[in-house]
């Protein structure tokens with residue numbers, strides 16, 4: 001845990017110790033989740049270096065779904081702000097370091113050539129002023145793009161408070177941008193990030209959306225919210241995400257389980273980060289974006305998602321009147337509400353039933369997760385599993401321990 005002091009002298013890593021500066025800045029960036037593999041597709045210039053792929057520049061994901069093959073660093077961990085949950089806050093007694101734009105560009109290219117990385121995720125503490133910070137970050141990307149002709153993936157963090165011109169310039173140079181909003185309410189922000197306001201944090205995303213509005217496309221922007229540092233419920237967090245999606249401010253919201261790194265009376269005393277809660281929020285977020293669910297659907301019985309069941313199964317169990325679904329005739333919207341059937345397998349079912357007969361075997365081949373779907377579907381009017389009356393009662397009262405196959409393990413792929 002970092003100790004708080006009252007803004008004494010900075011402990012700066014010496015300029016000639018590049019390795020230590022790099023490791024301090026990489027460590028400082030590790031709590032930011034909002035990097036994504038889904039960048040844009042762009043082939044390299046004939047004399048350029050690197051491609052950017054639709055499949056994503058981060059081909060490797062850690063067990064909890066975070067990508068790991070970007071060079072993910074801060075330009076500096078010097079920051080004028082004092083967010084209580086953040087390792088880099090001005091009042092923390094931690095070593096500080098900074099990389100020049102030239103150093104960032106050179107390191108990225110050298111790492112790329114050695115095949116260590118496939119792109120860059122560049123963020124920063126607020127150094128002097130948001131405009132100064134944004135300008136230095138843009139300078140690094142310009143060197144990469146124009147001098148090294150680097151055409152690989154670049155994700156830039158937009159600095160709230162920077163001028164519109166700089167935000168536009170950063171957005172046009174990068175493949176993806178993000179601005180972390182961190183908390184869904186002004187009350188939470190006031191408590192943990194007193195120098196920030198919701199409107200200031202959302203402004204860079206609004207500028208990006210305005211640039212994209214005329215193209216009628218969703219901007220390649222994302223944000224991150226912290227889970228568990230404030231009393232904000234799952235419903236509050238997901239309603240906030242739903243609003244951001246509806247306003248087309250972001251393509252994706254990342255959820256970051258709060259990791260205690262500081263001591264402060266405004267912070268909760270958690271023994272461990274709420275990782276399972278984070279996982280359930282990601283699952284619910286997928287339901288909002290790809291399955292036609294609303295936050296009202298997901299929170300019919302309270303403010304929090306159940307931890308023992310994935311949110312889609314929990315919804316299906318609350319609605320026995322809507323099941324079983326007959327897979328040979330149900331519309332797409334009903335099919336994808338079945339646990340174990342996703343948008344891809346749902347579309348395959350529509351296609352397959354036009355030309356042939358559906359059966360358990362065929363459904364398996366189409367990608368349906370039968371161990372979950374079998375309780376909620378019929379094929380040609382026949383159920384795939386005959387439940388005894390006590391099993392049915394247990395299912396209806398949601399005593400899920402009787403059906404271990406319905407209990408999804410955390411950190412497996414969504415398989416919703």
Ligand code: SF4
Nearest residue numbers: 079081083086089125
């Ligand atoms: S502005 Fe960012 S880097 Fe600075 S203290 Fe707040 S969260 Fe940390």
